[in-house]
Structure formats: structure tokens, C-alpha cells
Amino acid sequence: MPLLFLAIPLIAVVVLNVLYRLVNGRLALWCAAAVAALQTGLGAYALGVCLKTGTAYSDTRIGLLSVDTLSAAALLTIGLVSLVSLLVAFSAEKEQKHNFANIVLLAMAGMNGVALVRDLFTLYIFIEVTSAASFILIGFHRERGELEGAFKYYIQSTVATIAMLTATAFVFLYVGDTSFTGVAYYIRQASMSGGLPYGITIALILYTAGFAVKSGAVPFHAWVPDAYSASSAPVSVLLSGIVTKISGVYVLMRFFRDVFGSAKAVGNILMLLGIVSILVGAFAAIGQKQFKRMLAYSSISQIGYILLGLGTGSTLGFFAALLHFFNHASFKSLLFVDAAAVEQQTGLTDMDKMGGLSDRMPVTGWSSVAAFLSTAGIPPLSGFWSKLFIIIAVWRVSPVLALVALLAGVVTLAYMLVIQKKVFFGKTPPELADVREAGANFKAAEILLTLVNIGVGAAIPFLLNFLLPLL
Amino acid sequence: MSLPVIIVLLVSLVACAILCIVCPNLIKAALWMAGMSAILALIMFLLGAPLAAAFELSVCAGLIPVIFISASSMTKITSREEQEEKRKERHRRFVYLPFLLITLGTVLLFVLWPHVSVLLPDTFLTPGSATAQQILWNRRQVDLVGQIVIILVGVYADIVFFKGVREK
Amino acid sequence: MNVLFYVFLVAVALLLTTGIYCLIASHNFVRILLSIEILAKATTLLMIVVGYVSGHMAQAQAYVLTIIVIEVVLLVVATGLVLGIYRDTDVLDTRKLRNLKG
Numbered sequence: 001m002p003l004l005f006l007a008i009p010l011i012a013v014v015v016l017n018v019l020y021r022l023v024n025g026r027l028a029l030w031c032a033a034a035v036a037a038l039q040t041g042l043g044a045y046a047l048g049v050c051l052k053t054g055t056a057y058s059d060t061r062i063g064l065l066s067v068d069t070l071s072a073a074a075l076l077t078i079g080l081v082s083l084v085s086l087l088v089a090f091s092a093e094k095e096q097k098h099n100f101a102n103i104v105l106l107a108m109a110g111m112n113g114v115a116l117v118r119d120l121f122t123l124y125i126f127i128e129v130t131s132a133a134s135f136i137l138i139g140f141h142r143e144r145g146e147l148e149g150a151f152k153y154y155i156q157s158t159v160a161t162i163a164m165l166t167a168t169a170f171v172f173l174y175v176g177d178t179s180f181t182g183v184a185y186y187i188r189q190a191s192m193s194g195g196l197p198y199g200i201t202i203a204l205i206l207y208t209a210g211f212a213v214k215s216g217a218v219p220f221h222a223w224v225p226d227a228y229s230a231s232s233a234p235v236s237v238l239l240s241g242i243v244t245k246i247s248g249v250y251v252l253m254r255f256f257r258d259v260f261g262s263a264k265a266v267g268n269i270l271m272l273l274g275i276v277s278i279l280v281g282a283f284a285a286i287g288q289k290q291f292k293r294m295l296a297y298s299s300i301s302q303i304g305y306i307l308l309g310l311g312t313g314s315t316l317g318f319f320a321a322l323l324h325f326f327n328h329a330s331f332k333s334l335l336f337v338d339a340a341a342v343e344q345q346t347g348l349t350d351m352d353k354m355g356g357l358s359d360r361m362p363v364t365g366w367s368s369v370a371a372f373l374s375t376a377g378i379p380p381l382s383g384f385w386s387k388l389f390i391i392i393a394v395w396r397v398s399p400v401l402a403l404v405a406l407l408a409g410v411v412t413l414a415y416m417l418v419i420q421k422k423v424f425f426g427k428t429p430p431e432l433a434d435v436r437e438a439g440a441n442f443k444a445a446e447i448l449l450t451l452v453n454i455g456v457g458a459a460i461p462f463l464l465n466f467l468l469p470l471l
Numbered sequence: 472m473s474l475p476v477i478i479v480l481l482v483s484l485v486a487c488a489i490l491c492i493v494c495p496n497l498i499k500a501a502l503w504m505a506g507m508s509a510i511l512a513l514i515m516f517l518l519g520a521p522l523a524a525a526f527e528l529s530v531c532a533g534l535i536p537v538i539f540i541s542a543s544s545m546t547k548i549t550s551r552e553e554q555e556e557k558r559k560e561r562h563r564r565f566v567y568l569p570f571l572l573i574t575l576g577t578v579l580l581f582v583l584w585p586h587v588s589v590l591l592p593d594t595f596l597t598p599g600s601a602t603a604q605q606i607l608w609n610r611r612q613v614d615l616v617g618q619i620v621i622i623l624v625g626v627y628a629d630i631v632f633f634k635g636v637r638e639k
Numbered sequence: 640m641n642v643l644f645y646v647f648l649v650a651v652a653l654l655l656t657t658g659i660y661c662l663i664a665s666h667n668f669v670r671i672l673l674s675i676e677i678l679a680k681a682t683t684l685l686m687i688v689v690g691y692v693s694g695h696m697a698q699a700q701a702y703v704l705t706i707i708v709i710e711v712v713l714l715v716v717a718t719g720l721v722l723g724i725y726r727d728t729d730v731l732d733t734r735k736l737r738n739l740k741g
Contacts, residue, residue, distance in 0.1 A: 099631055151721070151724065165682045481646065500670070618708050624716075632720070
């Protein structure tokens with residue numbers, strides 16, 4: 001079963017290229033969207049099975065690939081966000097649909113690989129696959145802004161990768177093996193019998209720093225606003241919704257729980273990174289004029305919440321971080337889809353020039369309200385539950401940080417209200433009087449994500465008796 | 472494989488790296504990079520990694536300089552005055568590098584030398600008797616799948632970025 | 640063995656410093672790519688040394704082969720980006736990256 005997640009996107013790429021003459025752009029996008037939908041379904045099924053029975057799927061035919069709760073949630077999120085990104089590409093991507101579909105499929109294969117492997121070095125390989133595919137996607141139309149954003153991302157991402165490789169070399173020196181189980185065993189033994197060797201401590205620091213760069217946590221967040229705002233519509237959705245999270249946050253979650261054994265020191269560093277990201281992201285978002293840039297800073301802030309919840313080291317914190325991982329993918333992607341719809345229909349990205357678009361673009365407007373409520377953490381939408389669980393988990397470790405996070409939620413509400421007021425409600429400027437609703441593909445993506453947000457939010461109370469042991 | 476030989480090779484490796492980055496001509500810089508790769512391949516061979524040495528020599532001392540030289544040759548040639556100006560500015564920026572390296576090297580070598588034993592582990596696990604080829608093909612096939620995927624991504628990079636350049 | 644390992648570590652540290660210094664101090668895109676290559680070489684050297692010292696040379700070689708392949712592909716992608724910027728602006732200077740601010 002894990003092998004399917006790697007094999008299906010690759011087979012699709014091969015098929016699309018072998019049948020190149022027969023397949024035009026739209027058909028390629030349909031094919032890729034079908035693969036993404038299939039992955040969403042398989043991921044949801046695997047997640048359900050893993051949650052209910054607590055066991056994981058393993059496959060050792062080509063080396064260890066396995067699907068447990070964390071991986072299943074990641075695979076589900078990858079499928080969902082890729083599906084939405086491909087839907088947006090139907091109208092946003094004018095000329096190179098075929099190339100776009102293929103590269104997104106390759107990126108999906110890379111991200112699935114990151115979620116499936118259980119070895120430090122293989123993880124590096126698939127992170128590089130994801131990064132390479134995302135550089136190509138960001139610079140896809142070879143326009144200047146896109147290429148510059150991609151280049152900035154490239155420099156910082158590669159330095160992070162070098163840090164990761166150096167750390168892997170040190171770990172290999174001490175452990176002689178790079179699999180997660182081997183390293184975790186070694187660290188457990190070493191912690192019990194006298195403390196970690198210096199080399200392993202250096203490796204831990206390098207890993208944390210490297211993946212903090214990749215997830216866009218403060219102070220390593222410099223590439224995030226440029227890359228998110230410069231890339232084209234479907235790529236922004238993919239980038240913010242999943243690429244940053246898989247190559248940075250997912251890996252931190254996996255490392256923290258399975259490899260480092262939830263070490264207290266690392267947990268404290270993660271909580272510090274988290275709280276700083278929340279504050280810097282939230283306050284920086286308020287002053288932004290461009291829609292996509294504000295959303296980029298908002299992403300930095302939300303990733304801070306995930307790191308904060310993860311750093312507590314408790315099971316509740318981990319589950320809350322995982323839930324926020326999925327929720328952020330759904331509401332942030334929805335916001336980026338709305339931004340893309342607005343940009344396509346009005347040609348603008350500057351929020352001061354917009355206004356009252358909710359009358360002219362009802363589906364976009366109302367879905368953005370759903371996304372806004374979810375981001376700000378207002379019940380009964382999904383964002384409320386994950387924020388609540390994170391704050392409860394943090395409260396048990398440090399009430400001060402929980403209070404700060406709660407207050408930052410107010411700032412989140414503030415900047416989300418700014419977007420709503422400036423873009424969708426308020427007065428319509430005369431130039432925008434005859435703007436119409438975006439096409440069917442945009443509407444489908446928006447409705448899908450709105451349903452996900454509302455659905456998850458409504459379903460959580462029913463799962464409470466399953467969740468209560470964690471609380 | 473004695474210590475003096477290794478020290479000579481490492482010093483020349485770092486020297487090539489410095490020459491590579493201070494050299495004003497990009498094509499010469501790519502050639503210094505190829506020199507670095509050759510020295511690295513020699514070191515690898517001496518340490519008992521012939522397969523990696525051959526790979527490094529053919530790919531990094533062959534393919535990568537070709538990529539760099541073709542990339543640099545597509546860029547503009549600067550005029551004489553601009554070159555002089557750039558050279559002065561570059562000197563100003565890079566003059567700190569040798570001092571930084573010498574300071575760092577001295578600190579690491581002589582000040583922290585007594586503490587080096589903390590970096591090496593006490594006991595080493597016994598290595599298996601497999602060769603590199605066996606490990607790669609029998610036990611780490613996922614790595615090979617990853618390599619295939621990234622080569623496909625490279626092909627798409629070629630399609631997306633270089634199509635227009637060829638037409639030009 | 641101790642001494643040898645330490646000398647190699649110092650060399651790797653110097654190479655990493657050189658690479659990062661050049662990355663920060665350069666204005667030319669192609670030179671930035673060169674400095675990233677230097678960083679990659681340093682990592683390759685570290686991996687081989689670790690393999691030599693710990694005796695797991697076969698596995699270290701398998702890692703190094705993969706690292707080299709990935710490094711080449713990423714270089715191709717980066718060169719594509721740089722050439723794209725050059726074709727658009729005719730200049731390879733990071734000081735001219737004024738398009739994205741804030």
C-alpha cells in the first residue's frame with residue numbers, strides 16, 4: 001500500500017509522456033487531478049485505519065516505506081492541496097498545462113516520498129526532489145519576479161539542505177546506520193547511559209536550524225513572502241498549502257517524536273521558534289498592502305502555532321499540531337484560491353484598490369468568510385478546534401506562552417478582518433463594477449475546501465470520546 | 472596515505488576553493504572548481520573509495536564545469552573600465568576571507584585540539600561486508616527510485632527553462 | 640586515526656566557511672552557484688571521511704554517489720533560473736534584485 005503512493009504519480013508521468021501526442025493540456029490536468037483525488041481518498045482511508053487500529057502499513061520490498069498516522073495525514077493533505085492546485089490551474093495556467101501537470105505529479109511523488117520513508121538519507125533525497133520541483137514551479141513562466149523569488153528560495157533551501165547533510169554525516173559516524181529506528185535506539189541508549197555525545201548534539205542543532213529554514217519559521221523566514229507572492233496562482237496554493245509544510249514542519253514532527261524522542265531541550269527550542277513566528281508573522285501581516293504577501297505572513301504565523309503545539313512534547317500537543325497542519329492546509333489554500341480568483345477576475349493584487357467584491361463574486365466572497373473564521377479560530381469551524389487543543393497543550397507546559405498565543409489570535413482576527421473589509425465588503429470602486437465570478441474550476445475548488453473546513457469542524461465533537469483519553 | 476600527503480592535499484583543496492571564488496573571470500573560476508573536484512577525487516581514492524572517486528571525477532570535474540562554462544559564456548563581457556572597478560571592489564570584499572580562514576584554522580587546530588577526542592565515538596559498530604554496489608542495489612532501492620525521480624525533475628527543468636534559450 | 644580525522648574536520652570546516660562567506664559576499668549569480676558547489680564538495684568530503692573513520696565505507700560511497708547525482712540536477716535547475724534572470728534583465732547582479740521588497 002505505501003508503494004502505491006510513490007508508484008501512481010510516477011506511472012501517470014510516464015503515461016502522460018508516452019502518449020504525448022494524444023494528450024492535450026486539459027486532459028493532462030484532468031489526469032493529474034484524478035491522481036490527486038485518488039490520493040486524497042487513499043490517504044483518508046489509511047488515516048481512518050491507522051487511527052482506529054493504531055497499526056501502520058509497512059512495505060519492505062524496496063527498502064522501508066511505511067504509513068502511520070502522521071504519514072497518512074500528510075498524504076491526505078498532499079492529495080487535497082494538489083487537487084485544489086490543479087483545479088486552479090485549469091484556468092490560471094494558459095499555455096503550458098501539460099508541463100505543469102507533469103511537474104506537479106513529480107512534486108507529489110517527491111512529497112509522498114518524504115512522508116513515506118523511514119531513513120535519514122532517503123529523506124534528504126526526497127526533500128531535494130520536492131525542492132527542485134518547487135523551484136521549477138515557482139519560476140514556471142520565466143518572468144523576472146518569479147525567477148527572483150525562486151532564486152531566493154533556492155539559496156536558503158540549499159544552505160538548509162547542506163546543514164541537514166552535515167548533520168546526517170555526523171549521525172552516521174556515531175550510529176553507523178541512518179534509519180529512524182536505529183538512530184532513535186542509539187539516542188535512547190545514550191541518554192540513559194550518560195548523555196549525548198557532542199557530535200550528536202551538533203547534529204540536532206543543525207537539523208533543527210535546517211528544517212526551521214525550510215518551514216519558514218522566524219528568524220529564517222526571509223524567503224517566504226517573496227516566494228509566495230511572486231509565484232503564479234496554482235503554485236502559490238501548492239507552495240503555501242503543502243510544500244513548505246511537508247519539507248519543513250512534517251519532518252520536524254517526525255524527527256521530534258520518532259528520532260529525538262521528544263527531548264525537552266529541542267522541545268523548548270521549538271516552542272520558542274513557534275511563539276516568535278506567531279508574533280512576527282501576525283504583526284507583519286497587518287501592515288501589508290498586497291493580498292498574497294499578507295497571506296504569506298499569515299502562513300508564517302500559523303506555522304508558529306504548529307511548532308508551538310509540537311514543542312510541548314505531549315501526545316495532545318502532537319495531535320493538535322497534526323490537526324492544525326491539516327486545517328492550515330485547507331484554510332490557507334482556500335484563501336490563496338480566493339486571492340487567485342480575485343487576481344484573475346480583477347487583475348489586481350493591491351488591496352487598497354479593491355472593495356465590495358463579495359456582491360460581484362459571491363462564491364469567492366463567502367468561501368473567504370469561511371476561511372477567515374477558520375483562520376481566526378472561531379467555532380464551529382475546524383481552525384477553532386486545532387487552536388483550542390494547541391492552547392490547552394501549551395497551557396500545561398507554560399501558561400504564559402498559552403496566553404501570548406491566545407492574544408496573538410486576536411491579532412489574527414484583526415488582519416483577517418482587514419482582508420474581509422478591504423477586498424470583499426465595503427464599497428466597490430467604479431473600475432471594478434463589472435467584475436464577474438470566477439470560472440467553474442475556481443468555484444469547485446472553493447466549495448470543496450469550504451466543505452472540508454466546515455465538515456472537519458463539525459466532525460470533531462463527534463470524535464471527542466475517541467479524543468478524550470488524549471486530553 | 473600518510474599524514475603529510477593528506478595535509479598537502481587538503482591545503483591545496485582549500486587553496487583551490489579560495490582561488491575559485493576570488494577569480495574575476497568566471498570561466499577560470501569554473502576551472503578552479505574542476506581542480507577542486509580532481510583533488511577531492513584523489514583524496515577519496517586514497518581513503519579507499521574508488522567508486523565514489525571515479526564518479527566525482529567524471530561528474531563534478533567534467534559535467535559541472537561544462538555547465539558553468541556554458542552558463543558563463545552566455546553572459547555579457549564587461550568592458551575594461553568596468554573590470555578594473557569591479558576588481559577593486561572585489562578586493563575590498565574578499566580581503567577578509569584569508570584572514571578569517573587562517574584565524575579559524577588556527578583556532579580549530581591548536582586551541583581546540585586537546586578536546587578532539589570528544590568528537591569521536593568510543594566504539595564503532597562492526598561494518599557489514601557488502602560492497603557499495605550491493606548496498607545500493609539490494610538494500611537501498613528507494614534511493615535509486617529517488618534518483619530516477621530527481622532525474623525526471625531535471626529533465627523538466629530543461630524543458631521549462633531552456634527551451635527558449637535554444638530557440639534563441 | 641584521531642589526528643587524521645581532526646585534520647579532515649578542520650578542512651571541512653574551512654571549506655564550509657569559505658562557501659558561506661562567498662555566498663553572502665557575492666553579487667554575481669554565477670559566483671553564488673559556485674559557492675553552493677563548494678559547500679556540496681565539503682559535505683561530500685565529510686561523508687567520505689566519516690565512512691573511512693567508522694569503517695562503513697561501502698555505505699558512505701553509496702551515499703556519496705546519490706549526493707553527486709542530486710547536486711548535479713539541482714545545479715541544472717539553478718542555472719536555468721539564473722539564465723532566465725539574465726535573459727530578462729541582461730545583468731547578473733544580486734544588487735539589482737529590487738523587484739521584491741519588504
